[in-house]
Amino acid sequence: MSALNKIARTLVSNRRGILAADESIGTMSSRLEKVGVEPTEENRRIYRELIVTTPRLSESISGVILADETFHQELDNGRTFPEFLDDLGILAGIKVDTGAKPLAGSPEEKITEGLDGLRERVAGYERLGATFAKWRAVLTIGDNQPSARAVQANVHALARYAGLCQEGGLVPIVEPEVLMDGTHSLAQCQQVTTSVLESLFEELELMRVQLDGIVLKPNMVVAGSGSGEQPAVADVARATVDALRATVPASVPGIAFLSGGQSPETATEHLGAMQNFDALPWELTYSFGRALVGPALETWRGDEGKRVAAQEVLSARAVANAAAR
Numbered sequence: 188m189s190a191l192n193k194i195a196r197t198l199v200s201n202r203r204g205i206l207a208a209d210e211s212i213g214t215m216s217s218r219l220e221k222v223g224v225e226p227t228e229e230n231r232r233i234y235r236e237l238i239v240t241t242p243r244l245s246e247s248i249s250g251v252i253l254a255d256e257t258f259h260q261e262l263d264n265g266r267t268f269p270e271f272l273d274d275l276g277i278l279a280g281i282k283v284d285t286g287a288k289p290l291a292g293s294p295e296e297k298i299t300e301g302l303d304g305l306r307e308r309v310a311g312y313e314r315l316g317a318t319f320a321k322w323r324a325v326l327t328i329g330d331n332q333p334s335a336r337a338v339q340a341n342v343h344a345l346a347r348y349a350g351l352c353q354e355g356g357l358v359p360i361v362e363p364e365v366l367m368d369g370t371h372s373l374a375q376c377q378q379v380t381t382s383v384l385e386s387l388f389e390e391l392e393l394m395r396v397q398l399d400g401i402v403l404k405p406n407m408v409v410a411g412s413g414s415g416e417q418p419a420v421a422d423v424a425r426a427t428v429d430a431l432r433a434t435v436p437a438s439v440p441g442i443a444f445l446s447g448g449q450s451p452e453t454a455t456e457h458l459g460a461m462q463n464f465d466a467l468p469w470e471l472t473y474s475f476g477r478a479l480v481g482p483a484l485e486t487w488r489g490d491e492g493k494r495v496a497a498q499e500v501l502s503a504r505a506v507a508n509a510a511a512r
């Protein structure tokens with residue numbers, strides 16, 4: 188078993204999943220402001236410390252994805268975040284893309300940037316204890332969207348990112364997110380997700396990415412949030428598994444879903460329903476952001492007296508997702 192394969196397997200096995208705590212400074216700041224917390228560097232640190240010090244986190248969380256700011260911060264006990272996670276038996280990951288920008292030629296669509304200097308950044312993070320990385324591409328469903336341009340540009344960037352990570356010893360989490368925003372049906376989401384994943388795996392093979400040393404982080408196949416459609420849990424599970432079966436090679440060790448704006452409970456139910464299919468070659472787990480930490484942030488609201496209650500809420504979500512597996 189290669190070192191990359193071992194890390195990838197650790198991330199997705201033993202009923203554990205990944206916690207995405209890598210919101211950019213801008214996104215994290217606006218989430219803090221929404222709950223009445225001043226968006227300072229110190230408050231972002233305090234909030235991330237609350238998350239990683241949640242008791243028994245390592246029973247259901249195999250890895251935590253950090254943002255660059257957090258990666259270099261220390262907890263009150265003087266340990267850096269990667270060191271502290273390592274103490275707990277949790278792998279430390281790092282978001283290495285630098286965000287999604289308007290795509291020239293299709294400015295209403297996005298291309299994720301961050302390839303320049305990535306080899307050196309990967310080496311730096313690896314030295315400081317990262318074992319895996321993340322890069323998120325975003326694609327929208329709408330009139331003539333996603334365009335072939337947007338799909339091709341994004342899967343190309345994902346494959347080059349994945350290759351650079353593997354060269355530097357980090358397992359790439361490969362995240363092609365087809366957004367839930369829009370009025371599209373479940374069937375349209377399945378069709379677009381299938382076609383994006385097909386292009387992605389062609390490009391990963393072209394770039395000689397070792398497929399047993401990645402974790403795929405896709406969207407679940409759901410109806411658009413503005414569609415008025417509320418597909419049954421079993422239908423979402425079936426549509427998602429069908430899209431994956433049609434496109435994801437068996438050598439990929441695991442698939443860890445993003446939550447994408449689904450309610451925490453719904454995301455967990457969908458994950459649970461997907462475990463009922465026989466003979467799937469990959470582990471199916473979670474790499475949720477909002478669906479894991481959202482309720483905890485709402486509970487905490489910057490009140491240190493609510494710290495323990497917030498950790499209990501996070502723990503309950505993590506345990507529920509582990510149980511769903």
Ligand code: 13P
Nearest residue numbers: 207445446447475476477
């Ligand atoms: P959500 O689960 O909130 O969609 O976030 C996952 C993630 O890491 C997005 O890049």
